Amino acid sequence: MRSTTLTLGPVLxxxxxxRWRDFxxxxxxxxxxxxxxxxxxxxxxxxxxxxxxxxxxxxxxERAGKEVLLSSLVLPTLRREVHHDAELINxxxxxxxxxxxxxxxxxxxxxxxxxxVNVYNEGTLGFLVSRGARLVALPPELPRxxxxxxxxxIPDVTIEVWAFGxxxxxxxARCYHARLHGHSKDSCQFVCDxxxxxxxxxxxxxxxxxxVNGVQTxxxxxxxxxxxxxxxxxxxxxxxxxxxHTCDMVVISQLxxxxxxxxxxxxxxxxxxxxLCSSATFSNGFIHGAAGAxxx
Amino acid sequence: MTPTDASDLELICPAGTPPALRVxxxxxxxxxxxxxxDETNARNFPGLNFSRADMATAIAYAHQRDCKVFIAVNTxxxxxxxxxxxxxxxxxxxxxxxxxxxADMGLLSYASARHPSLRLHLSVQAAAASPEAIRFYTETFxxxxxxxxxxxxxxxxxxxxxxISCETEVFVFGGLCVMAEGRCSxxxxxxxxxxxxxxxxxxxxxxxxxEANGDFVSRLGSFTINRIPAGQPAAYPTxxxxxxxxxxxxxxxxxxxxxxxxxxxxxxxxxxxxKALKIEGRQRSRAxxxxxxxxxxAALDAMARGTEIPLGSLRPLSEGQSATCGAYIKTWR
Numbered sequence: 001m002r003s004t005t006l007t008l009g010p011v012l013x014x015x016x017x018x019r020w021r022d023f024x025x026x027x028x029x030x031x032x033x034x035x036x037x038x039x040x041x042x043x044x045x046x047x048x049x050x051x052x053x054x055x056x057x058x059x060x061x062e063r064a065g066k067e068v069l070l071s072s073l074v075l076p077t078l079r080r081e082v083h084h085d086a087e088l089i090n091x092x093x094x095x096x097x098x099x100x101x102x103x104x105x106x107x108x109x110x111x112x113x114x115x116x117v118n119v120y121n122e123g124t125l126g127f128l129v130s131r132g133a134r135l136v137a138l139p140p141e142l143p144r145x146x147x148x149x150x151x152x153x154i155p156d157v158t159i160e161v162w163a164f165g166x167x168x169x170x171x172x173a174r175c176y177h178a179r180l181h182g183h184s185k186d187s188c189q190f191v192c193d194x195x196x197x198x199x200x201x202x203x204x205x206x207x208x209x210x211x212v213n214g215v216q217t218x219x220x221x222x223x224x225x226x227x228x229x230x231x232x233x234x235x236x237x238x239x240x241x242x243x244x245h246t247c248d249m250v251v252i253s254q255l256x257x258x259x260x261x262x263x264x265x266x267x268x269x270x271x272x273x274x275x276l277c278s279s280a281t282f283s284n285g286f287i288h289g290a291a292g293a294x295x296x
Numbered sequence: 297m298t299p300t301d302a303s304d305l306e307l308i309c310p311a312g313t314p315p316a317l318r319v320x321x322x323x324x325x326x327x328x329x330x331x332x333x334d335e336t337n338a339r340n341f342p343g344l345n346f347s348r349a350d351m352a353t354a355i356a357y358a359h360q361r362d363c364k365v366f367i368a369v370n371t372x373x374x375x376x377x378x379x380x381x382x383x384x385x386x387x388x389x390x391x392x393x394x395x396x397x398x399a400d401m402g403l404l405s406y407a408s409a410r411h412p413s414l415r416l417h418l419s420v421q422a423a424a425a426s427p428e429a430i431r432f433y434t435e436t437f438x439x440x441x442x443x444x445x446x447x448x449x450x451x452x453x454x455x456x457x458x459x460i461s462c463e464t465e466v467f468v469f470g471g472l473c474v475m476a477e478g479r480c481s482x483x484x485x486x487x488x489x490x491x492x493x494x495x496x497x498x499x500x501x502x503x504x505x506x507e508a509n510g511d512f513v514s515r516l517g518s519f520t521i522n523r524i525p526a527g528q529p530a531a532y533p534t535x536x537x538x539x540x541x542x543x544x545x546x547x548x549x550x551x552x553x554x555x556x557x558x559x560x561x562x563x564x565x566x567x568x569x570x571k572a573l574k575i576e577g578r579q580r581s582r583a584x585x586x587x588x589x590x591x592x593x594a595a596l597d598a599m600a601r602g603t604e605i606p607l608g609s610l611r612p613l614s615e616g617q618s619a620t621c622g623a624y625i626k627t628w629r
Contacts, residue, residue, distance in 0.1 A: 075476055077425045077452060086428075100401075101428035104435070118422075118478060120372035120492065123402025141481040141490055142375075149376030169482050170475035170536075173447035173623045176550065180543045185629035201549050202541045203520040205513075209540065210482075212549065217475070219485055285488065291517050292485035 004229075004260045005034035005239040006253055007137070007160055009115075010041050010071045010096075012168070012243065013213055014049075014192040021053040023244065028057075028064040030250045032257035035135070035239070036061050037096045037114070039071040039088070043175075043214045044081045045188070058093075069135075071096040074116045075171045075215075094134075103131070110134045115162055115241065116171075120146065122153030129157050136160065137241055140167045140223065143289035144235065151236030158238045163225040164252060165243025166198060166211060166218040167283075167292060176212035185215075196246050208281070209293075221283035221293055226273060227266045228284055229259050247277045299567045302599040306571060308366070308465060309589045312344040312578035317354045317365075319582045324593030327364035329397060330354065330578065331495075336384040337368040338421060339578040340495030351391050364394035370419035371495045372400045382406055389414045397443070398422075399478055404437040418442040420467070421478035421492065427459035434462045441465055443574065445477050446556070449626045450564050457569030466565060469588055470576025472556040472622050474536045482535045486517040498534045505530075514538075557619035562595055562605065565624075 008027060011020060027033060038058065040047045050057075058068050070093045072085040088095050089105050097106060098114040112135040119125055119136055128136065138147060140162035151159040177199060178188035192199075198211030198218055208220040222245070225232065229240060240260075242253055255273055258264035274282070285294035309325035311317035320328045331337025333345040346354060355365045367388040373381035381403055388396045389411040396414060398404050399421035407416055420443040424430045433439040441463040444453060457464055475482070477491075484490035487502040504515045512526045514533035521538035524530055531537060531553035540549045556576070558565065565573065573596070575588055595605045622628055 075423070075425060075447065075479070076428075077448060079455075082426050082428055099426075099429060100422070100424060100432050101426045103432050104428065116479065118372055118400065118492065120400065121375040121378055121402055123373060123378050123406060124400055125402070127401050127405045139481070139492075141484045141493065146375035153375075167481075167485070169485050170480040172475045172550075174474065174551075174629045178629075180545070180549065184627060186626075199542055204523040204539055204541060204546065205520040206541075207519065209519055210485075212542065217482065217550070286481075286484070289488060291488045292481065293517070293519075 004233050004237070005158065006032065006256055006260075007035040007037060007135075007239050007241045008033045008249070008253070009165070009241050009243040010037045010039055012042055012216065012218070013196055013198060014043070014046050014190065015196055016193065017050045017053055019196075020050050021057055023249075024057040025060055026250060028060040028066065031253045033066055033242075033253050035069055036066045037069045037071045037112070041071045041074050041098055041114070041116070042216045043192070044073060044076070044078065044084060045190070047084065067094070069094045069096045069112050071114060072098045072102045074098045076101055077173070096137075107131045113137060115139055115168070119150070122150050125150050125154060125157070129154055134158060135239065137162070137239075141286050141292060144231075144287045145289065147232065147237060147287065148235040151238075159236060160239035160241050161225065161232055161237050161287070162223055163229065163240035163242060163256065165222055165245055166220070167223045167286070168216060168218050169210070169292075170217040172215050172217070175215050176217065177214050180212070219283065219292060220281065221295075222277060222280040223284065223286070224270065224273060224282035224295075225284055225287065226255060226259055226270045228287060229256065229266065232287070233260065245277075247280070251276055299569055300571055302566050302596070304571070305566060305573060305596050305599070306465075307589070307592050307596055308572050308574040310470075310575055310578040310580065310585060311354070312339065312341075312580070314346065314350045314354050316578075316582050316585050318357060319586045320589050321358050321361050321363045323586050323589035325363055325589050327366055327394065327572070328358060329366040329368055329574075331368045331370075332384050332387070334380060334384075335371055335374075335493075335495045336381050338370050338419070338491055338495045339368075340371070341500075341579050344579060348387055348391070351387075351393075355391055355393060366395045366397055366417060367391075367393040368397040368419065369403065370397050370399045370421045372492045373403055374493065378402070385411065385414075395441070404433070404439070408437040412438075415440050417465070419478070420445055423447075423476045423478045425476070427456050430456065430460045430462065434460065441571065443467075446473050447476050447623050450561060450568050450624050451626070453565070453570060454568035463571035464569070465572035465574050466558075466570050467556060467576055468558040468562070468565070468573045469592065470556060470580075472551065472554065472620065474551040486519050486535060488517075498532075503533055552618070552620075554618045554620045556622050558621050558624055559592070559595060559605075561621060561624055562599060566599065
């Protein structure tokens with residue numbers, strides 16, 4: 001049986017192009033990652049910023065043996081957004097579909113389904129696999145029981161679970177970063193670049209709760225399934241997704257790899273991840289069928 | 297698709313209970329939408345929804361009065377347990393519902409294969425926001441109508457209607473989802489229960505209130521959603537309408553406690569080629585349903601006659617006494 005793979009999801013935040021490039025160069029050179037999903041999925045206005053460095057990044061990742069997938073936008077509505085996504089299929093890379101608008105374009109060819117497409121059950125999984133889906137990232141809010149039922153339904157597809165990073169919770173037409181700064185979305189001045197892991201939203205009782213990232217809302221807590229990884233593998237999960245943040249993702253990926261390969265105790269790995277992300281609060285509530293913010 | 301003739305516009309009205317259905321039918325709804333008494337629909341609230349027998353009676357009542365009934369089966373079937381959802385579709389077909397409103401691709405696939413003559417509408421929970429996404433659902437499953445997510449401007453809706461062959465339905469009044477529907481897990485992040493899986497958002501069973509330092513504090517799960525001086529009117533703590541602190545300022549980060557009122561946009565939506573106008577609120581009272589349905593029916597009748605649209609009676613019915621046109625006006629973003 002093939003070992004469990006690690007996928008690096010796309011950078012969700014608005015990082016400067018040089019930071020973005022250097023991040024991926026280091027992933028290419030040092031990280032124990034199998035699949036790298038790349039591309040802007042949150043806001044199409046950010047796409048031009050790293051378009052120039054994208055080919056170099058892809059080349060470096062591939063030379064290092066990573067499989068590169070191109071991720072489509074989560075909620076394309078404008079003509080240029082739909083056209084941008086349609087262009088993705090003209091290359092030689094597998095596409096990670098994040099919206100139903102892409103499904104006709106990838107039908108009949110191998111592709112991946114991203115965590116923003118609603119795959120809540122084996123019926124939908126079977127439908128998507130029949131059209132060519134090979135790797136399916138499940139929605140982060142799914143509980144273990146659903147993951148197990150889905151993963152055991154169809155053998156020849158890689159089932160992936162959101163395993164590290166702030167959890168995407170919602171998408172809107174409204175840009176909350178622009179709103180927080182008193183700008184309109186159309187003249188946002190790209191203020192989302194000030195918050196490289198998202199802008200923290202606290203409750204009025206001073207409790208960090210969510211973060212906003214342009215039109216996206218994510219959890220304040222970092223999902224961390226290091227201690228749940230071996231159980232997930234035992235119920236049929238065959239890939240874990242790590243979402244890029246400014247903490248050391250090379251070491252984070254190494255911790256997951258070592259736990260999956262039995263080289264490191266999960267409790268020890270969890271403690272080390274806590275040292276690496278000292279300001280983060282961890283959560284795993286969703287897979288336990290509880291409030292996603294909890295760690296159980 | 298060309299502009300819709302005003303006399304062809306349909307008014308789609310909420311029916312949370314059999315009495316509310318009769319009220320909506322009598323007040324002039326062209327169609328009502330409702331759900332079965334379980335988590336197969338996105339308003340799975342205590343005391344709401346229809347047994348199979350209720351549904352049969354309700355459909356007979358509506359059909360005798362030339363009103364259609366759409367049955368919402370618009371949550372995402374629980375993995376390993378899809379029978380409940382399939383049975384809801386089967387029963388809707390057997391009860392001769394005029395359409396089922398679905399969101400899940402697996403369930404759409406089942407319904408189109410098992411019940412080829414059953415009319416399929418795509419729920420707003422599928423958040424199909426582009427012509428390409430809509431064509432995927434129409435060409436793959438034979439969907440006849442798409443309920444558009446509340447992320448589009450009127451101009452964008454017009455462009456979509458030009459590029460697709462099915463009908464579109466839009467929300468014109470009631471609760472306002474700030475987030476793209478069917479793509480939101482805020483509620484389950486705080487409570488463990490979500491619209492997609494459980495048919496609830498910010499469920500009442502997870503709401504609590506207390507007073508602290510002269511403030512009235514509303515909580516959802518363990519999180520404070522709002523804190524206002526005691527004695528002032530407090531809105532229900534729907535997560536995305538809460539008051540929070542970000543970037544050093546306090547306020548409604550996502551959206552104010554407003555509801556949607558697009559009544560002023562009815563002619564524009566008609567010109568944009570929209571076929572059906574939907575009123576949210578299966579959880580609202582019969583009095584509310586009666587007033588809103590009657591007002592909108594009067595507005596549609598006036599449009600069909602080419603006379604001035606009577607408006608203004610709806611404002612007191614809006615949640616929190618203030619209303620917005622939401623994403624239909626581009627500056628909302």
